[in-house]
Amino acid sequence: MGHRRDLGRHPGPARRGLSAPTGVLERPLVERLVALLPVALPAALTAQQTFRDGRYPLLDAKAAGLAAAAVALVLRAPLLLVVGLAVIVTAGVRALGG
Numbered sequence: 001m002g003h004r005r006d007l008g009r010h011p012g013p014a015r016r017g018l019s020a021p022t023g024v025l026e027r028p029l030v031e032r033l034v035a036l037l038p039v040a041l042p043a044a045l046t047a048q049q050t051f052r053d054g055r056y057p058l059l060d061a062k063a064a065g066l067a068a069a070a071v072a073l074v075l076r077a078p079l080l081l082v083v084g085l086a087v088i089v090t091a092g093v094r095a096l097g098g
Helices: 002-009 028-051 061-074 079-095
Strands: none
Touching: 028 061, 061 079
């Protein structure tokens, strides 16, 4: 129980909250970046996990599955179909020894 009183006297980042001044958040560039981050970060992580093995670029079954998913997305397939197609293609390439 003593911890709760300590937090009240010494607010850390969790108690204060992390924020930026309103003027910074309302800039058009910042607004565009904030809108793109939820898409860009997972895309970058997916690309790194798919195409790299340690220090060297890699093309394997994961890359084939991602390519199949990309094609399905371009053709505007439903998300469940996109994921299923990626899984099937990845499994098929792995089964063929890729």
